[in-house]
Amino acid sequence: MTSTIEYLRNNYLRNDLLPSIFCPGCGNGQIINYVLHAIDELKIPKNNIVLVSGIGCSSRIPAYFDTDGIHTTHGRAIAFATGIKTTNPKLDVIVFTGDGDLAAIGLNHFLQAIRRNIDITVICINNENFGMTGGQASPTTPMGSFTATTPYQSIEHSFNLAFLAKTAGAPYVARWTTAHSREAINSIKKGLKKKGFSFIEMLSPCPVSGKRFKSSHEYINYYLNNSIKYSDKFRDETSSHLFSSLEECFITDHEGKIIIGEIVDIDKPDFHVLYKKLKEAAKNEFWKSRQ
Amino acid sequence: MIIKIYENLCKGIKGCGNCIEVCPKKLFINSGNLNKKGYILPKIVDPNQCIHCKKCELICPEMAISVLEESG
Ligand SMILES: Cc1ncc(C[n+]2csc(CCOP(=O)(O)OP(=O)(O)O)c2C)c(N)n1
Ligand code: SF4
Numbered sequence: 001m002t003s004t005i006e007y008l009r010n011n012y013l014r015n016d017l018l019p020s021i022f023c024p025g026c027g028n029g030q031i032i033n034y035v036l037h038a039i040d041e042l043k044i045p046k047n048n049i050v051l052v053s054g055i056g057c058s059s060r061i062p063a064y065f066d067t068d069g070i071h072t073t074h075g076r077a078i079a080f081a082t083g084i085k086t087t088n089p090k091l092d093v094i095v096f097t098g099d100g101d102l103a104a105i106g107l108n109h110f111l112q113a114i115r116r117n118i119d120i121t122v123i124c125i126n127n128e129n130f131g132m133t134g135g136q137a138s139p140t141t142p143m144g145s146f147t148a149t150t151p152y153q154s155i156e157h158s159f160n161l162a163f164l165a166k167t168a169g170a171p172y173v174a175r176w177t178t179a180h181s182r183e184a185i186n187s188i189k190k191g192l193k194k195k196g197f198s199f200i201e202m203l204s205p206c207p208v209s210g211k212r213f214k215s216s217h218e219y220i221n222y223y224l225n226n227s228i229k230y231s232d233k234f235r236d237e238t239s240s241h242l243f244s245s246l247e248e249c250f251i252t253d254h255e256g257k258i259i260i261g262e263i264v265d266i267d268k269p270d271f272h273v274l275y276k277k278l279k280e281a282a283k284n285e286f287w288k289s290r291q
Numbered sequence: 292m293i294i295k296i297y298e299n300l301c302k303g304i305k306g307c308g309n310c311i312e313v314c315p316k317k318l319f320i321n322s323g324n325l326n327k328k329g330y331i332l333p334k335i336v337d338p339n340q341c342i343h344c345k346k347c348e349l350i351c352p353e354m355a356i357s358v359l360e361e362s363g
């Protein structure tokens with residue numbers, strides 16, 4: 001008898017590469033698990049899936065899937081994904097990107113693809129640091145954090161990526177942590193079904209470079225006990241963590257509650273539908289002028 | 292309920308330990324045994340108490356846990 005997880009591994013993953021190269025306690029493997037369940041529950045054929053990533057530990061995720069995929073250059077995953085989806089809109093294109101990859105070097109691609117409403121699902125594995133290069137501060141590192149580049153605490157404000165996506169106009173936006181398994185799987189499914197740009201931000205443990213905690217179970221415990229459900233009352237928060245005052249950021253054992261939940265779920269026409277219409281109209285116009 | 296831990300995949304309860312953290316019935320504990328890579332493995336105490344919530348299966352970063360309902 002094949003168990004569900006065994007079936008999922010055999011069917012969708014490159015089993016010979018497991019266990020993964022990720023450090024013990026890394027959240028990247030959990031993201032693999034959630035995407036695995038989402039594509040299986042939606043019964044998306046394997047040959048319809050293209051996984052695209054940039055550079056970083058999290059960008060290694062596509063390598064584990066037995067599907068088409070490309071590991072591109074730092075910050076440019078969304079640009080490659082835009083090309084793939086525009087050329088063949090029938091494909092299901094998923095982007096895996098780190099907080100550094102997406103919000104530092106790649107931020108403009110993120111905003112412009114949302115503006116165009118490219119129909120891709122972007123999963124940002126937000127471990128709040130540059131994991132691969134040794135734990136430097138990233139644009140999502142919470143103010144007050146100690147990192148390799150902020151040994152006396154970070155004095156920079158951080159980005160609230162989910163709210164940024166909302167402001168830029170993404171039709172589907174959600175934020176969860178790796179402790180929220182079922183919620184994350186459901187949001188990935190919704191993102192995949194949504195016509196247009198879907199953004200799923202996943203707060204994720206990096207016990208080795210991020211070092212907020214030493215082990216994943218401590219992160220999971222923190223995520224479960226320190227998250228707060230999104231509602232309309234949250235509007236102007238500039239960080240995914242809720243700090244009541246600037247002073248609070250610098251109290252070292254104070255982490256601030258993480259705002260989680262579905263943040264946007266609306267419908268608006270995507271680029272590919274409008275492009276098809278435009279192409280038809282232009283073709284008709286062209287031939288009319290030659291009659 | 293049959294709960295299986297694929298020991299060769301586990302990254303250990305020290306660095307990971309997610310299964311111990313999330314099981315509502317506290318069925319995962321330290322086994323005291325190491326796998327081939329030297330990671331400390333979890334073990335199941337009483338599979339009969341399992342409520343088939345599958346939280347352990349979903350939370351595992353290495354897809355190393357399977358929970359099966361015994362059929363017939
Ligand atoms: C053009 C370029 N600049 C810098 C780097 C070095 N670099 C490699 S990974 C990385 C940051 C990765 O951080 P993130 O995207 O958050 O991924 P994580 O490792 O945390 O998953 C950087 C700056 C690079 N590979 N290419
Ligand atoms: S450095 Fe951090 S992000 Fe990279 S594999 Fe290790 S735990 Fe994961």
Ligand code: SF4
Pocket residue numbers: 296300301302303304307308309310311333350351352353354355356
């Ligand atoms: S969650 Fe998985 S990898 Fe982590 S300790 Fe448990 S069995 Fe091992």
Ligand code: SF4
Pocket residue numbers: 294313314315316317318340341342343344345346347348358
């Ligand atoms: S299925 Fe639920 S109750 Fe059973 S072992 Fe896993 S987490 Fe515990």
Ligand SMILES: [Mg+2]
Pocket residue numbers: 056098099100125126127128129130131138
């Ligand atoms: Mg990162």
